[in-house]
Amino acid sequence: MKKSAxxxxxxxxxxxxxxxxxxxxxxxxxxSGTDKLYVYNWEDYIAPGMVKEFEAYYFEVTGRRLxxxxxxxxxxxxxxxxxxxxxxxxxxxxxSEYSIEKLLLAGCLENHQDIYKDIKxxxxxxxxxGQNITLSGMSSLGNGDGNIIPDIMEVIRPxxxxxxxxxxxxxxxxxxxxxxxxxxLGILYNTSVVSMEELEEYGWGVLWNIQHNEELENKILMKxxxxxxxxxxxxxxxxxxxxxxxxxxxxxxxxxTYNKPYAELxxxxxxxCTDDAVLNAAEVALTEQRDHISGYEVDFxxxxxxxxxxxxxxxxxxxxxxxxxxxxxxxxxxxxxxxxYVPPIASNIWYDGWVIPKTVRNKLAAMLFIxxxxxPMSGIQNSMEVGYSSAVSKELMRADEDVCAFxxxxxxxxxxxxxxxxxYPEINENLGVMRxxxxxxxxxxxxxxxxxxxxxxxxxxxxxLLVIVLLIGIVVGGYFLLQALKLRPRKLKADKSDLxxxxxxDIG
Amino acid sequence: xxxxxxRKQFRLTKKVFGVPYILFLLLFVIIPLVLILVNAxxxxxxxxxxxxxKVFFTSSSSLTVLGNSLLVGVITTLICIIIGYPIAYILSxxxxxxxxxxxxxxxxxxxxxxxxxxxxxIFIALGVELGMxxxxxxxxxxxLPFMIMPLHTTLSSIDNSYMEAAQDLGADKxxxxxxxxxxxxxxxxxxxxxxxxxxxxxxxxxxxxxSNGKIFLFGDSIQLSFEQGMYGxxxxxxxxxxxxVLLSNFIMNKFxxxxxxxxxxxx
Numbered sequence: 001m002k003k004s005a006x007x008x009x010x011x012x013x014x015x016x017x018x019x020x021x022x023x024x025x026x027x028x029x030x031x032s033g034t035d036k037l038y039v040y041n042w043e044d045y046i047a048p049g050m051v052k053e054f055e056a057y058y059f060e061v062t063g064r065r066l067x068x069x070x071x072x073x074x075x076x077x078x079x080x081x082x083x084x085x086x087x088x089x090x091x092x093x094x095x096s097e098y099s100i101e102k103l104l105l106a107g108c109l110e111n112h113q114d115i116y117k118d119i120k121x122x123x124x125x126x127x128x129x130g131q132n133i134t135l136s137g138m139s140s141l142g143n144g145d146g147n148i149i150p151d152i153m154e155v156i157r158p159x160x161x162x163x164x165x166x167x168x169x170x171x172x173x174x175x176x177x178x179x180x181x182x183x184x185l186g187i188l189y190n191t192s193v194v195s196m197e198e199l200e201e202y203g204w205g206v207l208w209n210i211q212h213n214e215e216l217e218n219k220i221l222m223k224x225x226x227x228x229x230x231x232x233x234x235x236x237x238x239x240x241x242x243x244x245x246x247x248x249x250x251x252x253x254x255x256x257t258y259n260k261p262y263a264e265l266x267x268x269x270x271x272x273c274t275d276d277a278v279l280n281a282a283e284v285a286l287t288e289q290r291d292h293i294s295g296y297e298v299d300f301x302x303x304x305x306x307x308x309x310x311x312x313x314x315x316x317x318x319x320x321x322x323x324x325x326x327x328x329x330x331x332x333x334x335x336x337x338x339x340x341y342v343p344p345i346a347s348n349i350w351y352d353g354w355v356i357p358k359t360v361r362n363k364l365a366a367m368l369f370i371x372x373x374x375x376p377m378s379g380i381q382n383s384m385e386v387g388y389s390s391a392v393s394k395e396l397m398r399a400d401e402d403v404c405a406f407x408x409x410x411x412x413x414x415x416x417x418x419x420x421x422x423x424y425p426e427i428n429e430n431l432g433v434m435r436x437x438x439x440x441x442x443x444x445x446x447x448x449x450x451x452x453x454x455x456x457x458x459x460x461x462x463x464x465l466l467v468i469v470l471l472i473g474i475v476v477g478g479y480f481l482l483q484a485l486k487l488r489p490r491k492l493k494a495d496k497s498d499l500x501x502x503x504x505x506d507i508g
Numbered sequence: 509x510x511x512x513x514x515r516k517q518f519r520l521t522k523k524v525f526g527v528p529y530i531l532f533l534l535l536f537v538i539i540p541l542v543l544i545l546v547n548a549x550x551x552x553x554x555x556x557x558x559x560x561x562k563v564f565f566t567s568s569s570s571l572t573v574l575g576n577s578l579l580v581g582v583i584t585t586l587i588c589i590i591i592g593y594p595i596a597y598i599l600s601x602x603x604x605x606x607x608x609x610x611x612x613x614x615x616x617x618x619x620x621x622x623x624x625x626x627x628x629x630i631f632i633a634l635g636v637e638l639g640m641x642x643x644x645x646x647x648x649x650x651x652l653p654f655m656i657m658p659l660h661t662t663l664s665s666i667d668n669s670y671m672e673a674a675q676d677l678g679a680d681k682x683x684x685x686x687x688x689x690x691x692x693x694x695x696x697x698x699x700x701x702x703x704x705x706x707x708x709x710x711x712x713x714x715x716x717x718x719s720n721g722k723i724f725l726f727g728d729s730i731q732l733s734f735e736q737g738m739y740g741x742x743x744x745x746x747x748x749x750x751x752x753v754l755l756s757n758f759i760m761n762k763f764x765x766x767x768x769x770x771x772x773x774x775x
Contacts, residue, residue, distance in 0.1 A: 077736050081734075081735075081737045097565070155679060225734070291724065441736065442563075442738060442741075445733070445738065448732075449724065449729060450568070450569035452722075453572055453573050454724075464583055464640075465579065470588070470589070479682070483683075
């Protein structure tokens, strides 16, 4: 008996040892035969044909077949946890700015210029064979902005240009990342319930329904995402302070992080401020908001807006574009069912970019893929499919005949498409960029938990419990009362019934 | 001679068939539990720490959420008993009860996520505001069969002669029920309560879907912690949940032994 137990444990241990080696064998064997590329991207974040198109391009350029394994993630946090724990064996990732910062500081990313040096001999060989690979679309190789919108690079440089990891390494994010898609945070609203005047007057307050629009009460959706909802609360408080509204202002006093009064902080500073005072104020605002909204979502907001289950949604620009297009359109009055509004006083600009992690194996394919994504045609295809704006320069796209033909094919007017402010907002200092919160993230999550669970146990719940207890009490009490009443006139029979109950218990 | 003894050792006995099961348990139950236990004592840089305990037990948010979950669990279980017991009782009295019970069991074959999404669609179509009420409805709807099944099995297995004997001895209908049927079905009630209470305190998909994320329960809290990479605190929460599961199991077992009713319950 003991022996068998030992064997079982041995076998189990053997399994544990064997499993990783088996999977290691799997990856090693791929070195020969067709080339492989492992891409790790957001869900629904690329034009469907793009992967196949690139495989064909790779074959055309190098003469070798390529097999792309495309996996997806749904939040930055899931992806980061996987990459930081070393579980993601991939060649390319497409995270958001603040998680690129975190991965970069953790030393998980490769410098594109170093990789360029590694693949230079092979590129030279291919170019000598008649190819023309310049990788000129990439912004990370130190020769200008490539095909990327210069304004976006201008946002990135001052913020992420010199990241110090505290161990003597200074990183320039622009050398590690090429922007892919970008957008803003704003309010997706139903045009028949929320008026433009309301939005212009109350801005972010619409998400708190401070204008007391009865139709809107309990018909608002927020994002079930810590960073974004915190940003919304901060914008709202900033707005209240600037407009001097009576509720939910920024805290008084001086921020210990910036050595300035809170009221004087810029949007950029506020969005990344994790001072206790701001966290507490945001908690109050978010807790109160809970009583005015329908709930928190990350995926069904678009559908609920189109189906008019809710009338306002805190949304990312791409989701909003997608929803507006899918929603109704009244030809007579030329009005769309849904609209997207970014309060000009404060909002967030975000971007996702391609990075190459240290686990990269196929460096050539990874670099070619990034460069391919920077082509105007790839940019417009992805942008059209996903809804977010491509980071590829507007002017380059406009000048490209294929792009113009593609836009018209999709029933858009070219001028209208590129001049749409929802798609291409003016980039100014009122749009803040999120940065990694570092260790402060934990207190933020705690705050979010408290805000989401509201003011403890709701009173109604205690009422339900009380009613149930009362109900049981009445039934049981009533029974005993009934029995007592029955027993009184028939005192003689009492012994008898006792007897029967005793026997019942014995049997049981 | 030696070969023979070897062969004798490797005889295909019943025990051999247990080996895959034990292996499975080891790989997918014991090892993950050990991992949770280890994670509970590590900080984000894999150093030994007790801070995770401090974070959990001193923060009002996690304790409130835990309280919420327990309360929802208790309410769901009580409602399930109140609805489930009469149904099981009536069905056990009917000759066609065995067929009718299928009506309660068949929906269990449909994935609970699909059922919950359908419930949500109905609530939205009816214009009911999603919140605590809808969450409790969804929980009761999902776990009611788990209450009815063991109750029905126990109730229908009670020998009718006990009831007849009680009636012969002069007890009226109510007395018969409260003095014979109810005590004899205690084991069914207890297994029903276990089957409902334990899953409800750890549920999270139902609460999230039927309240649009507005009702935040312990399961949601654990999920959020792991999603945010806070493995330590998440592990502690999992352990607390495990303690509650074990505790309720222990209490139920105690009750069951005291009741010492017929152990013919299905579960």
